[in-house]
Amino acid sequence: MSEWYKEDLAFIHDVGFSDYALQSAPGILAILEQNKIHKGLVVDLGCGSGLSAQEFIKADYCVLGIDISESMIDIARTRVPNANFQVGSLFKVEIPPCHAVTSIGECLNYLFDPDSDRQLLIQLFHRIYSALTPGGIFIFDIAEPGQVEQGTKVKGFTEGDGWIVLVEKEEQREILTRRIIAFRKVEEHYRRDDEVHYLCLYKATEIASELRQIGFQVQVMRSYGEYNLPKSHAAFVARKPA
Ligand SMILES: C[S@@+](CC[C@H](N)C(=O)[O-])C[C@H]1O[C@@H](n2cnc3c(N)ncnc32)[C@H](O)[C@@H]1O
Structure with a gap:
């Protein structure tokens, strides 16, 4: 049993903190459409209780959700029986060939995996680039420094x-x-x-620069469609050129 998002916190996140995933979903689906990704596999890293996965399945995508929390995956499997879910660290699991990768709700900031650091994050970006089909996109958000005033x-x-x-x-x-x-x-x-x-809090400008060095075309945003991200958060659309 993982020590993160155990049964009760997974339940509370699902019932009490679903806004981020649910309100960002229309904007994310619109980005997929704008990039002419109308079908195919979406890999959702840090899928939590499957809230985004459910929206992707409703829009006719196939979904593989990955999360380190067994309790989150238990809820996800019950919520979305026709998606695939896997327990594991998003920094280590194999990412299959896919049309899109998503990671919604600052999942890439967490230091749950004892090996996670900036280098492992950059390796993940490389692995996602390799897994995406040409024209595929990676949509995610991060928390930046400035969440809380230093010293308080x-x-x-x-x-x-x-x-x-x-x-x-x-x-x-x-x-x-x-x-x-x-x-x-x-x-x-x-x-x-x-x-x-x-x-670990990352600056959006530095993340965008790492993605561009790998070959992604990058757009940095402060909202998913009409859903404005919380303070000091940035969202990214990183596209593998066609
Ligand atoms: C704030 S929750 C967001 C969950 C979901 N994406 C949503 O929007 O409802 C962050 C999720 O990232 C997962 N997570 C954090 N680090 C992870 C890692 N190294 N590998 C897989 N999942 C991870 C957590 O277990 C948790 O479910």
């Missing part, structure tokens, strides 16, 4: 029916730490789950 700790909470999640955020030298305490009601009691997530 920001605390907050989000609650829903039968759950509450408390988060303390701190940013030091381009590493964002999120200390998360989740309570979920199970019968008449609340069960507590603790996780600490570390994210």
